[in-house]
Amino acid sequence: GQNIDQPTEMTATEGAIVQINCTYQTSGFNGLFWYQQHAGEAPTFLSYNVLDGLEEKGRFSSFLSRSKGYSYLLLKELQMKDSASYLCAVIDSNYQLIWGAGTKLIIKP
């Protein structure tokens, strides 16, 4: 079966750095997304990785290793507004999106 694993919940301190991991086992791979979802709101696109390596976008970076079936989202200079759920999703060989259950990130002052 297809599976995506990410931690259920993480806590970090304002101003710090946090890394949210995602491991996947899917039938094929055509890219990986990270989405951010604030409580009661729509998931919004953060990043897309299809090649190995690090993609940086301001305070957020996303890393992919296809050989290891592994990705992480790195958030720097954490702000209170970064408190949200972070969803990892993989495009499989049929171009279907397989979703993780999401990681709830709690930022403390």
Add this chain to the structure above:
Amino acid sequence: ETGVTQTPRHLVMGMTNKKSLKCEQHLGHNAMYWYKQSAKKPLELMFVYNFKEQTENNSVPSRFSPECPNSSHLFLHLHTLQPEDSALYLCASSQGQGEDLGYTFGSGTRLTVV
């Protein structure tokens, strides 16, 4: 405004009621989706429409009935639901494959079945 609008935002219905959820997108996307989001579970794909044609139905109970009258509008008709159907129902749209497959989501309808 995300580009995908869902109404209503909240809905409470009894098990014998009939209601409909509405989704509208003006992004020019050709694919629209219904997802169910339950607490601490992955998003569950329910239905997919490509160019108004239903291309996927993930073994969804018949008490959920989708309708796509045009490429901008999507409905989810609900009848005789069960309490376990209480969840956040998300509509999304997309265009193309690869990075273009990135979805634009609506804010969802929080459904409570009593």
